[in-house]
Amino acid sequence: MLSGSFSGNEQAQRVYGFWVDPKIVEERVITILDYGMGNLGSIRNMLNKIGADNEITADPLRLKQAKKIILPGVGAFDAGMRRLRESGLLPILNEQVLHKKIPVLGICLGMQLMTEGSEEGTLPGLGWVEAHTVRFNLPVDSKLKVPHMGWNSVKLCKTSPLFKDSEVERKFYFVHSYFVRCRNKDDVLLHTEYCYCFDAAFEVGNVMGVQFHPEKSHRYGMSLMKDFSEL
Amino acid sequence: MLRRRVIPCLLLKDGGLVKTRKFSNPMYVGDPINAIRIFNEKEVDELVVLDIEASKIRKEPDYALIEQYASECFMPLCYGGGVRTIDQARCLFSIGVEKICIQTGALGGISLIRSLAEQFGSQSVVVSIDIKNDWLGRQRMYASSMAKYHSSNWQEYLEQIECAGAGEIFLNAVDRDGEMNGMDLELIRDVVCKVKIPVIVAGGVGSLSDISSAFKVGASAVAAGAFFVYHGTHRAVLITYPTHGEINTLIEDTHD
Numbered sequence: 001m002l003s004g005s006f007s008g009n010e011q012a013q014r015v016y017g018f019w020v021d022p023k024i025v026e027e028r029v030i031t032i033l034d035y036g037m038g039n040l041g042s043i044r045n046m047l048n049k050i051g052a053d054n055e056i057t058a059d060p061l062r063l064k065q066a067k068k069i070i071l072p073g074v075g076a077f078d079a080g081m082r083r084l085r086e087s088g089l090l091p092i093l094n095e096q097v098l099h100k101k102i103p104v105l106g107i108c109l110g111m112q113l114m115t116e117g118s119e120e121g122t123l124p125g126l127g128w129v130e131a132h133t134v135r136f137n138l139p140v141d142s143k144l145k146v147p148h149m150g151w152n153s154v155k156l157c158k159t160s161p162l163f164k165d166s167e168v169e170r171k172f173y174f175v176h177s178y179f180v181r182c183r184n185k186d187d188v189l190l191h192t193e194y195c196y197c198f199d200a201a202f203e204v205g206n207v208m209g210v211q212f213h214p215e216k217s218h219r220y221g222m223s224l225m226k227d228f229s230e231l
Numbered sequence: 232m233l234r235r236r237v238i239p240c241l242l243l244k245d246g247g248l249v250k251t252r253k254f255s256n257p258m259y260v261g262d263p264i265n266a267i268r269i270f271n272e273k274e275v276d277e278l279v280v281l282d283i284e285a286s287k288i289r290k291e292p293d294y295a296l297i298e299q300y301a302s303e304c305f306m307p308l309c310y311g312g313g314v315r316t317i318d319q320a321r322c323l324f325s326i327g328v329e330k331i332c333i334q335t336g337a338l339g340g341i342s343l344i345r346s347l348a349e350q351f352g353s354q355s356v357v358v359s360i361d362i363k364n365d366w367l368g369r370q371r372m373y374a375s376s377m378a379k380y381h382s383s384n385w386q387e388y389l390e391q392i393e394c395a396g397a398g399e400i401f402l403n404a405v406d407r408d409g410e411m412n413g414m415d416l417e418l419i420r421d422v423v424c425k426v427k428i429p430v431i432v433a434g435g436v437g438s439l440s441d442i443s444s445a446f447k448v449g450a451s452a453v454a455a456g457a458f459f460v461y462h463g464t465h466r467a468v469l470i471t472y473p474t475h476g477e478i479n480t481l482i483e484d485t486h487d
Contacts, residue, residue: 041327045302074324075352144233145429145451147354147398151234151276171234173277173307175329175354194233216307216329218274 026053030229031066034058035087037080037109038072039215046215050222052229063092068231069102073109077133077178078121080109097128101206103231111202111209112180120178128207131182136195144195147177152212154190154200162189162208162227170220172200172212179211235482236276236452237442237473239459240433241266243282243312246296250457252409254361254375257283260460260468263296267303270459273472278304279332279401279431279454282312286335286376289313294322301327309357311401315339320347324355332401334359335376338383341395348396357431358397360385362418363405370418373405386425393426400430401454407435409457414441416448423449439473443481 030052032043040056047054057063073080084090096102106114115125118133125133136146153171156163163170179198182188189208190201201210208228214221241263242249248266249257260266263280270278280300285292292313301308310323311332320331331351336343337358347356362385363373372381372388389400402422404415414435423430429451436442436455445453462469473481 039324039327039329041298041301041325042329045327046305049305074355075350143449145427148233149354149399149429150236150451152232174233175307177354213307216305218305221305 027067028053028229029066030054030068030070031062032056032070032072033063033089033093035080035089036083038074038107039213040072042213042215043070043072043107046221046225047229050226050229052225058087058089060089060092063089063096066096066102068228069093069096069104070228071104071106071110071113073107073111073113075109076120077109077112077118077125078123080113081121081123081125084113084126094126097207103206103228104208105228106207106209107215108176108211108213111211112178114207114209115180118178129180129182129187129202129204129209130184131180131187131199131202133178133180135178138195142195147175148179148194149175151217152192152194152200154192154212157188157191158186158203160189160203161231162203162224164227165223168223170223172210172214172217172220174200174212176211180209234276234478235446235450236431237478237481238277238279238431238452238454239266239270239275239472240279240281240454240456241460242456243280244284246293248460249283250409250460251283254363254373254378254403254405254408264299264303266460266470267300269470270472271303271305274475275306275472276478277307277309277452279309279311281310281332283375285313292319292323294326297323297328298326311357311359315343317346317350320351324351330355330357330399332357332359334361335374337392337397338374338381341391344392344395344397348398353396353398353428356397357399357401358392359401359403360388360392360422361403361405362415375403375405389422389425393428397428399428399451400426402430402432402434404432404434408433410435411437411457411461413437414445414453416444419445419450420448439477439481442473446481 112133114128115131189203192200248260248263307329309330315336361373372385374381431452432450433454436458
């Protein structure tokens with residue numbers, strides 16, 4: 001882990017007793033993006049539990065060198081987009097995801113931000129996926145409640161390195177009032193059912209998004225995070 | 232389809248896990264962290280942790296302890312007790328709490344619910360409402376931190392808190408608390424039909440069929456304390472939770 005050369009002016013980080021160049025992010029490290037929204041600690045907890053090296057950062061230098069990125073998010077769409085813009089990280093994030101094709105996993109609001117926009121807000125989304133985020137419109141006489149909150153099972157729609165075992169039944173913890181609708185069926189990774197069938201996850205090349213919270217979904221979440229860490 | 236939830240509810244006092252009967256006589260049960268670890272291993276749906284004296288004595292949530300609890304939970308954690316400000320909520324969310332449960336804070340003013348919902352989203356705001364029978368047998372709203380009845384009409388209050396942006400209601404039948412003698416199904420039915428948001432119900436679970444009955448009258452989730460913490464007529468402390476197969480049976484019975 002010893003770095004190559006670095007000048008005395010560069011800030012060095014002391015990690016495990018070795019000095020490392022802060023611009024070098026190890027291959028196996030998952031970068032959890034801190035842009036002010038999302039339960040970063042919970043995601044870190046689960047990654048630690050499964051032994052996946054990770055770091056929480058808002059540092060553009062670290063993001064520039066990231067090898068895998070998690071985009072968390074809890075809260076409202078416009079607030080999320082605004083925070084992302086204000087963080088100054090957007091240009092680097094777009095470069096990493098759209099040009100360098102770094103694997104990125106969006107969780108909950110993070111997944112929704114990857115779409116073109118949301119009925120929840122007025123700001124445009126990141127537009128990484130041909131999809132829109134829409135509100136649950138339940139029939140007036142429906143006994144079902146919004147938000148969709150609790151454990152629900154998912155159905156795998158295509159093979160994916162994120163779900164190596166296609167036979168296993170999976171359930172995850174959902175909590176959301178808006179959901180993603182992909183225009184291309186081929187982009188949809190998981191379906192789930194709540195009043196109607198909707199897209200619970202998408203995968204388009206290096207861009208992945210899950211509506212549920214893997215970090216709060218026990219073994220099912222751990223399995224997904226493990227597969228993501230092994231990409 | 233969405234599964235109904237079965238949620239252990241842990242009460243904290245002085246950093247210890249306690250259990251009450253009809254919201255009185257808290258008895259020490261053990262170290263909360265052990266119970267939380269066991270519930271996590273049993274892969275419970277969700278966990279509610281309530282500090283029952285924080286509002287009473289106006290103390291801050293114990294963030295260090297709560298952060299420790301959150302780090303043991305790979306399921307959603309709801310914390311309640313002494314939350315009155317946005318800053319407290321922000322701190323709790325940052326240390327790994329998914330939802331905040333408020334009662335005293337909301338009784339002090341609906342605006343707290345609105346502010347929390349606007350800042351953090353409705354889904355993270357649970358408003359707790361305790362219902363207790365008065366000496367005339369009327370169901371009245373009970374402000375448990377002050378140990379007295381609140382003057383508000385609970386039906387109107389339910390409407391107000393839903394309008395203000397609460398994501399869930401946590402309904403406690405005070406007289407059934409800790410008795411393990413069955414839930415107040417009529418009360419649950421009355422509350423569920425008044426709101427469009429999910430209702431978590433608590434108070435009186437003594438058997439799996441009590442949980443099933445609550446689901447059948449519309450509860451989105453059932454929380455229990457004594458049932459998951461005590462065993463047998465002598466109330467020996469034993470942490471239990473139904474198996475996933477048993478929960479599947481309860482849910483299938485509900486024909487959702």
